[in-house]
Amino acid sequence: MVIAKEELWTNFASNLESLEFRSNPGLIGELPETIGNLTKLKSLVVLENGFSGELPASICNLKRLKRLVFAGNSFAGMIPNCFKGLKELLILDLSRNSFSGTLPTSFGDLVSLLKLDLSNNLLEGNLLQELGFLKNLTLLDLRNNRFSGGLSKNIENIQSLTELVLSNNPMGEEDMVGTNWGKMSNLVVLDLSKMGLRGEIPTSLTNLKRLRFLGLNNNNLTGFVPSKKLEALPCLGALYINGNNLTGELRFSTKFYEKMGRRFKASKNPNLCQPLEMVMSESHKHLSPLGVKPCT
Numbered sequence: 001m002v003i004a005k006e007e008l009w010t011n012f013a014s015n016l017e018s019l020e021f022r023s024n025p026g027l028i029g030e031l032p033e034t035i036g037n038l039t040k041l042k043s044l045v046v047l048e049n050g051f052s053g054e055l056p057a058s059i060c061n062l063k064r065l066k067r068l069v070f071a072g073n074s075f076a077g078m079i080p081n082c083f084k085g086l087k088e089l090l091i092l093d094l095s096r097n098s099f100s101g102t103l104p105t106s107f108g109d110l111v112s113l114l115k116l117d118l119s120n121n122l123l124e125g126n127l128l129q130e131l132g133f134l135k136n137l138t139l140l141d142l143r144n145n146r147f148s149g150g151l152s153k154n155i156e157n158i159q160s161l162t163e164l165v166l167s168n169n170p171m172g173e174e175d176m177v178g179t180n181w182g183k184m185s186n187l188v189v190l191d192l193s194k195m196g197l198r199g200e201i202p203t204s205l206t207n208l209k210r211l212r213f214l215g216l217n218n219n220n221l222t223g224f225v226p227s228k229k230l231e232a233l234p235c236l237g238a239l240y241i242n243g244n245n246l247t248g249e250l251r252f253s254t255k256f257y258e259k260m261g262r263r264f265k266a267s268k269n270p271n272l273c274q275p276l277e278m279v280m281s282e283s284h285k286h287l288s289p290l291g292v293k294p295c296t
Contacts, residue, residue, distance in 0.1 A: 020045040027051060031075075036061035048072035057082045069093040071117070076100065079123075084109040093117040095141070100124065108133040115139040119165070127152035134158055141165040143191065148172050156183045163189040167215060175199035176221070182207035191215035193240065201226060201241070211236055217265065218243035225272070227251035238263040242291070247271040249295050254278070257287035267291025 016038055021027055028050040035044075036058025042065060052074040059068070060082035068089060075097040081104035083089075089110050100122040107116070108130025116137060124146040131140070132154025140161060147169040155164070156179050164187060176197050181187075182204040190208070193215040200223035201216065212235050221244040230239065231252050242265040250266060250273070257264065266272060266289045273295035274288050 015040060017041060018043040020047070021049050022047045023049070025050045029053070031056055031059075033058045035059060038062065039064070041065060043067040045069040046073065051075060053077070055080055060085060062086070063088070065089050067091040070097065072096045074098060078102075079104050081106050083107055086110060088112055091115045094121070095119040097121055102126075103128040103131075105130050107131065110134060111136070113137055117141040118145065119143040121145050123147065125149070127155065129154050131155060132157040136160055138186075139163045142169065143167045145169050151176075151179050153179070156180050159184055160186060162186050162210075165189065165191040166195060167191045168194040171195040171197060177202045179204075181205045184208065185210070187211055188235075189213045192219070194218045197221060200224070201246075203229065206230060206233065209234060213238045215240045216244070217241060220244065221246055224248040225250060225266075231256045240265045241269070242266055243268045245269065245271065248273070250274050250289070250292065254287055257289070264289055265291075 017040055019038065019041060022045065030053035031051055033056045035056065039061060041062045044062065044065060045067065047069055050073065054077035055070065055075055057080040060080065063085050065086055066088055068091065071093045076099065078101035079094065079099055083104060083106040090112055092110065092113060095117045098121060102125035103123065105128065107128060113134050114136055116139065119141045122145065126149035127147055129152055131152060137158050137160055140158070141163065143165045148171060150171055161184055177199050181202060185208060187208050188210050190211060191213065197219040198221065201221060203226060205214070206226060206229035211233055214236065217240040223246065225241060225246055225248065227250055230236065239260065246269040268291060272292055274292045276294050278288055
C-alpha cells in the first residue's frame with residue numbers, strides 16, 4: 001500500500017497532533033512532501049515500515065514537533081539540512097535505515113534535543129562540531145556507521161550525556177587521551193569499541209563515578225590497565241577491554257571479578273597477564289578472566 005499524496009494530509013492538517021505508523025511492512029514508497037502540511041503535529045512516528053527514498057525536507061515545516069522517529073525503514077540518501085527551526089524537538093531517531101553522506105549542520109540548532117539516535121546507517125565524514133551545542137542531550141548513538149576523522153573535541157562539552165555509543169566507526173587511529181572524559185561526569189554508558197582507537201586507557205575515565213558500562217574492546221589500545229582506579233568506580237557493572245594490545249598485569253581484586261562475572265573480558269591482549277597467585281589458587285582460579293595467560 002502506498003500513502004496517498006494529497007487528500008490524506010490536507011484533511012487532517014487542521015487539528016492532528018500525533019501521527020504514528022508502526023510495524024506495517026506493507027506501507028511502501030516515499031513519504032509524501034505534503035506531510036509538511038501537518039503543522040500542528042507534536043509527534044510523528046514512522047517505525048518499522050517499508051518506506052524508502054529520501055526524507056522530504058518538508059518535515060522541517062513541523063515546528064511544533066517534540067518527537068520525530070523514522071527508525072527501521074529503508075530511507076536512503078542524505079538527511080535534509082533543514083532542522084534549524086525545530087527548537088522544541090526532544091527526540092530524533094533515524095536509526096536502522098540507509099542514510100548516507102555527512103550529518104547536517106542544522107542538527108546543532110536542535111537546542112532542546114534530549115535523544116539523538118542515528119545508529120545503523122551509512123553515514124560518513126567527521127563527527128559534527130555542532131553536536132557540542134546540544135547542551136541538553138542525554139543520548140547520542142552513532143554506532144555502526146562510517147564516521148571517521150577522530151573524536152570531535154566538542155563531544156566533551158555535552159556534559160549532560162548519560163549514554164554515548166560510537167562503536168564500529170572507523171575513527172582512524174585516534175588517541176583517546178586527547179579527550180577530557182572527566183568533564184562528562186553524567187555518563188552511565190560509554191561504548192567506544194571497534195573504532196581503531198590507540199594510546200593508553202586515559203585516567204580521566206576513572207572520574208566517571210556514574211559509569212555502569214565501559215566498552216573499549218577491539219581497538220589498538222596499549223599500555224597498562226589502570227586496574228585499581230577502574231575497580232574504584234562504584235557503579236561499574238560491565239568492562240570490555242578485549243581485543244587490544246594492552247600489557248602488564250591485571251590487578252583487579254577477587255571481589256571485582258565476583259561482581260563482574262562474564263561482564264568483564266580481557267582476552268586477545270597478547271602481552272596482558274593475570275598474576276600467578278590468582279591462577280594457582282584453588283578457591284579463586286574460577287574467577288580468572290578467560291583468555292588471559294598467567295604471568296611468568
